[in-house]
Amino acid sequence: MSKTTEANKKANPSKRSERGPSMSGSEILVACLEREGVDTIFAYPGGASMEIHQALTRSKKIRTVLPRHEQGGAFAAEGYARASGRAGVCMATSGPGATNLVTGIADAYMDSVPLVAITGQVPQAMIGKGGFQETDIYGMTLPVVKHSYLITDINEIPRIVKEAFHIAQTGRPGPVLIDLPKNVQQARTQPVFPKEIHLRGYTEDPKASDLELNEIIGLIEKSERPVLYVGGGIITGNASDELFRFAEATQIPVTTTIMGCGAFPEAHTLSLRWLGMHGAAYANWAVNGEFEQRKIPSEPMRKTAHGADLLLAFGVRFDDRVTGNVQKFCETGTIVHIDIDPSEINKNKPANLPIVSDIKYALGKMAAMLKERPIGKKFAPWHAQIAKWKERAPFGYRVTDEVVKSHHVRDHLKGQEKEVILPQMVIETLYELTKGDAILTTGVGQHQMWAAQYYKFKHPRQLLTSAGLGAMGYGYPAALGAKVAFPDRQVVDIDGDGSFLMNVQELATAHIENIAAKAIILNNQHLGMVVQWEDRFFEGNRGHTYLGDPENRKQIYPDYIMMAKSFNVPCERVIFRKDLSAAMQRMLDSKEPYLLDVIVPYTEHVLPFIPAGRTVADMIWKV
Numbered sequence: 001m002s003k004t005t006e007a008n009k010k011a012n013p014s015k016r017s018e019r020g021p022s023m024s025g026s027e028i029l030v031a032c033l034e035r036e037g038v039d040t041i042f043a044y045p046g047g048a049s050m051e052i053h054q055a056l057t058r059s060k061k062i063r064t065v066l067p068r069h070e071q072g073g074a075f076a077a078e079g080y081a082r083a084s085g086r087a088g089v090c091m092a093t094s095g096p097g098a099t100n101l102v103t104g105i106a107d108a109y110m111d112s113v114p115l116v117a118i119t120g121q122v123p124q125a126m127i128g129k130g131g132f133q134e135t136d137i138y139g140m141t142l143p144v145v146k147h148s149y150l151i152t153d154i155n156e157i158p159r160i161v162k163e164a165f166h167i168a169q170t171g172r173p174g175p176v177l178i179d180l181p182k183n184v185q186q187a188r189t190q191p192v193f194p195k196e197i198h199l200r201g202y203t204e205d206p207k208a209s210d211l212e213l214n215e216i217i218g219l220i221e222k223s224e225r226p227v228l229y230v231g232g233g234i235i236t237g238n239a240s241d242e243l244f245r246f247a248e249a250t251q252i253p254v255t256t257t258i259m260g261c262g263a264f265p266e267a268h269t270l271s272l273r274w275l276g277m278h279g280a281a282y283a284n285w286a287v288n289g290e291f292e293q294r295k296i297p298s299e300p301m302r303k304t305a306h307g308a309d310l311l312l313a314f315g316v317r318f319d320d321r322v323t324g325n326v327q328k329f330c331e332t333g334t335i336v337h338i339d340i341d342p343s344e345i346n347k348n349k350p351a352n353l354p355i356v357s358d359i360k361y362a363l364g365k366m367a368a369m370l371k372e373r374p375i376g377k378k379f380a381p382w383h384a385q386i387a388k389w390k391e392r393a394p395f396g397y398r399v400t401d402e403v404v405k406s407h408h409v410r411d412h413l414k415g416q417e418k419e420v421i422l423p424q425m426v427i428e429t430l431y432e433l434t435k436g437d438a439i440l441t442t443g444v445g446q447h448q449m450w451a452a453q454y455y456k457f458k459h460p461r462q463l464l465t466s467a468g469l470g471a472m473g474y475g476y477p478a479a480l481g482a483k484v485a486f487p488d489r490q491v492v493d494i495d496g497d498g499s500f501l502m503n504v505q506e507l508a509t510a511h512i513e514n515i516a517a518k519a520i521i522l523n524n525q526h527l528g529m530v531v532q533w534e535d536r537f538f539e540g541n542r543g544h545t546y547l548g549d550p551e552n553r554k555q556i557y558p559d560y561i562m563m564a565k566s567f568n569v570p571c572e573r574v575i576f577r578k579d580l581s582a583a584m585q586r587m588l589d590s591k592e593p594y595l596l597d598v599i600v601p602y603t604e605h606v607l608p609f610i611p612a613g614r615t616v617a618d619m620i621w622k623v
């Protein structure tokens with residue numbers, strides 16, 4: 001230790017490490033979690049982690065929620081983290097318990113969610129011997145963690161836990177795994193709790209230089225058609241206020257990724273909503289230009305209106321669901337890319353001006369610079385063009401002949417075609433009844449896209465969705481996590497029948513733990529998103545995408561009312577439009593968990609639609 005550090009420590013005793021009484025490894029772990037401010041852990045026990053559960057029973061600060069499947073626990077911890085910004089914590093035993101966490105860990109990695117996943121491990125002496133319930137979870141998760149630890153020395157527990165939370169929550173957040181062998185849990189020592197940690201080579205908040213930020217302002221001044229393309233980085237970087245000030249000061253229109261929904265208020269005139277495969281047509285045109293619609297991709301692309309000449313890509317990663325054919329994405333625009341993670345720069349799309357920086361700092365500084373030296377331009381012709389696009393192609397739907405004549409109407413509505421509930425209507429109704437203030441989670445599929453299209457998000461952390469990994473089964477457990485973090489807010493899972501069924505067991509967690517998260521199933525009896533691709537690319541040939549009972553298509557299968565009843569969770573089925581609003585209000589008013597099973601046709605397609613790997617010239621958008 002250097003003399004100065006020594007002197008600092010003497011001058012500032014609060015930074016000194018603290019020695020505790022003699023404790024077991026498990027007790028030390030729990031004490032460390034308490035010191036990190038953890039108030040909830042989603043944990044499922046087993047032989048290799050029960051010692052830690054024993055210690056948890058003695059904690060006065062930590063609530064242990066028992067999920068009914070480890071995947072549910074991991075997703076719940078993620079829901080907690082996405083809603084609150086604080087690390088979510090989940091725990092499982094070794095072997096199958098640990099492997100059941102992997103999807104959640106991968107999900108947190110893809111969407112940069114702070115997650116600390118703890119696993120019990122077989123005793124050190126048995127590692128590598130193929131002991132009962134031994135898996136190398138450390139090795140197995142290496143490609144999907146921000147960092148991981150296998151603790152082999154009880155004295156290391158306090159430092160490692162402190163580091164794990166620091167790494168998970170700072171810089172570009174992500175999942176950190178801690179694997180703790182049983183013998184280390186059982187050993188005893190007097191722990192030393194560090195107050196500070198030092199991670200060599202770990203820079204959590206790089207800052208753009210004034211020169212770089214001035215260059216961006218210069219580019220804006222030269223531009224005629226700028227667009228802000230912003231993502232989850234704005235939300236994890238707590239930079240929404242700065243973005244708002246910057247957008248208002250420059251009058252640059254804002255489109256977000258799905259991860260960025262709520263980073264900028266979607267009802268604002270500068271909002272272009274979200275872009276990409278199922279994003280707003282006008283957002284895609286604003287970024288890429290407008291083209292005559294091609295029938296086949298070999299036809300030349302004929303441009304009818306220019307798109308952005310300057311793309312400010314902030315806290316985004318040029319995901320393929322956003323860009324389609326990445327070469328053609330914003331082909332003629334100058335691209336400025338700011339990201340906190342250097343590995344994102346030039347990964348998918350080369351940037352003309354790449355900058356590694358904390359986005360809150362960069363946007364805040366630019367907003368301040370613009371106060372001193374405002375931009376002269378107002379971009380009036382550009383705003384006029386965008387207004388025209390918005391008017392021409394808003395998100396929309398209509399009751400088609402196909403629906404009216406479908407099996408659905410025949411089997412479930414029995415001639416009352418006018419009463420058909422389209423899935424989009426359900427989200428619109430929810431938006432109206434909750435006044436746009438609810439926290440939404442989703443499964444993965446068509447319902448997920450409609451939730452993002454028809455609910456206008458006002459704030460960050462309102463849409464919690466498995467975006468990068470696209471993990472079905474995410475919605476309801478994530479809603480439980482969000483509701484634990486914010487018990488006073490309305491948390492609603494918009495789910496698909498396929499996705500909901502994947503973690504249906506979490507209804508038990510909701511009831512037993514009194515977590516009043518609501519769920520709406522847009523029940524189309526199909527894996528709707530795959531059906532949509534079958535319709536578009538495989539002449540509607542069904543490849544195992546029907547979820548109902550083929551022997552009895554008139555019956556809704558499975559019966560969620562009966563299922564929910566067995567969990568003691570109230571559930572209503574809604575088939576007719578006249579019943580929708582009142583039933584939804586009953587669900588919202590309930591102080592308990594509640595399930596709304598809304599029967600919708602499977603014939604709807606999510607539009608707009610840019611087929612994978614294609615361009616804006618291939619966008620199908622006319623309803």
Ligand SMILES: Cc1ncc(C[n+]2csc(CCOP(=O)(O)OP(=O)(O)O)c2C)c(N)n1
Pocket residue numbers: 443444445446447448470471472473495496497498499500522524526527528529530
């Ligand atoms: C765990 C998992 N398995 C498979 C898929 C592939 N997949 C994507 S969407 C989808 C259909 C989802 O069906 P449902 O939850 O009913 O939603 P819908 O599209 O009908 O609204 C499938 C199978 C996936 N994303 N995740």
Ligand SMILES: [Mg+2]
Pocket residue numbers: 445496497498522523524525526527528
């Ligand atoms: Mg479905």
